Amino acid sequence: MIELDNVSRLFEGVAAVDGISLRIDSGEICVIVGTSGCGKSTTLRLLNKLIDCSSGDIRIDGQAIAQLDAQRLRRRMGYAIQNTGLFPHWTVARNISVVPRLLNWPTERIEARVHELLELLGLPHADFAHKFPSQLSGGQAQRVGVARALAGDPDILLMDEPFGALDPITRDSLQNELLRIQSRIHKTIVFVTHDIDEALKLATRIVVMDQGRIVQHDTPVNLLNHPANAFVESLLGQGERGLKRASLQRVAERMLPLQGTPPAFSVAAQDSLRQALSLMLWHRVGELCVRDNEGRAVGLLPISALLHGATA
Numbered sequence: 001m002i003e004l005d006n007v008s009r010l011f012e013g014v015a016a017v018d019g020i021s022l023r024i025d026s027g028e029i030c031v032i033v034g035t036s037g038c039g040k041s042t043t044l045r046l047l048n049k050l051i052d053c054s055s056g057d058i059r060i061d062g063q064a065i066a067q068l069d070a071q072r073l074r075r076r077m078g079y080a081i082q083n084t085g086l087f088p089h090w091t092v093a094r095n096i097s098v099v100p101r102l103l104n105w106p107t108e109r110i111e112a113r114v115h116e117l118l119e120l121l122g123l124p125h126a127d128f129a130h131k132f133p134s135q136l137s138g139g140q141a142q143r144v145g146v147a148r149a150l151a152g153d154p155d156i157l158l159m160d161e162p163f164g165a166l167d168p169i170t171r172d173s174l175q176n177e178l179l180r181i182q183s184r185i186h187k188t189i190v191f192v193t194h195d196i197d198e199a200l201k202l203a204t205r206i207v208v209m210d211q212g213r214i215v216q217h218d219t220p221v222n223l224l225n226h227p228a229n230a231f232v233e234s235l236l237g238q239g240e241r242g243l244k245r246a247s248l249q250r251v252a253e254r255m256l257p258l259q260g261t262p263p264a265f266s267v268a269a270q271d272s273l274r275q276a277l278s279l280m281l282w283h284r285v286g287e288l289c290v291r292d293n294e295g296r297a298v299g300l301l302p303i304s305a306l307l308h309g310a311t312a
């Protein structure tokens with residue numbers, strides 16, 4: 001759906017993006033990760049033509065964006081940024097409706113869309129629609145920023161560190177909301193972060209950038225199992241790799257049939273192996289009872305099951 005073909009962008013003769021080629025399939029969450037200044041934001045801004053390529057081609061659904069009108073292209077793409085960029089003198093509802101207004105949607109459709117999005121992001125319409133950005137907490141403002149990016153029902157969502165300024169708990173809940181929303185609406189999302197844990201949690205595939213180039217483009221599990229070079233290894237944090245991989249794997253994938261009396265302590269089947277390991281360490285036990293959503297005992301997780309089994 002999105003293809004970059006040998007794309008470069010120079011600033012004053014220096015390449016911020018240096019000959020990158022990339023294909024992002026529709027419905028993916030592609031997360032671009034890398035250290036500060038490696039060209040992540042520049043890559044996003046090339047995609048929505050906030051800046052132009054110095055060389056190379058970008059195609060969306062096979063169409064070269066160089067031939068497309070920048071304003072119209074941007075209306076097809078949601079764009080959420082770290083400091084949210086909300087207009088301070090407009091209400092939340094007005095801020096969210098910017099793109100639908102530009103698209104000349106009928107008033108009733110705009111109102112219904114604002115209502116729907118506020119509810120989707122856990123901001124009740126009655127409480128938030130008429131507030132101004134200065135009356136929101138940072139996390140609420142970021143939710144409004146995400147709602148605004150989704151408002152015109154774009155196929156593509158560009159998100160540049162949208163949760164960057166948040167505390168870990170709010171950040172975790174917004175990440176979960178993004179995954180929940182994505183499981184319902186299937187956008188193509190290009191998400192920039194410098195947080196590798198955020199990348200591992202959200203991504204279908206991760207693009208690791210270093211000095212304007214792509215060093216690796218792979219699934220989270222492959223990245224952990226086969227880092228392309230020392231830079232990717234250091235980004236993953238060598239000592240933490242085992243735990244990071246365990247957090248990508250579900251208890252349900254490793255549990256064994258239940259035999260005899262279930263163990264005293266339980267873990268949910270959809271929890272991660274990392275959570276299971278933590279429970280074992282906390283309770284000082286070597287096995288857990290696995291329970292489904294209804295609380296039924298459905299399996300057994302011995303500590304040995306964490307050591308064996310498929311790594312895919």
Ligand SMILES: Nc1ncnc2c1ncn2[C@@H]1O[C@H](COP(=O)(O)OP(=O)(O)OP(=O)(O)O)[C@@H](O)[C@H]1O
Nearest residue numbers: 011012016034035036037038039040041042043194
């Ligand atoms: N408008 C500009 N004019 C000149 N140089 C720029 C411009 N925009 C970006 N750069 C340079 O291009 C390089 C890449 O910048 P970019 O903003 O893409 O980095 P980034 O990966 O998003 O970093 P961060 O994690 O800090 O946001 C940097 O060296 C930056 O100084």
Ligand SMILES: [Mg+2]
Nearest residue numbers: 040041042160
């Ligand atoms: Mg940036």
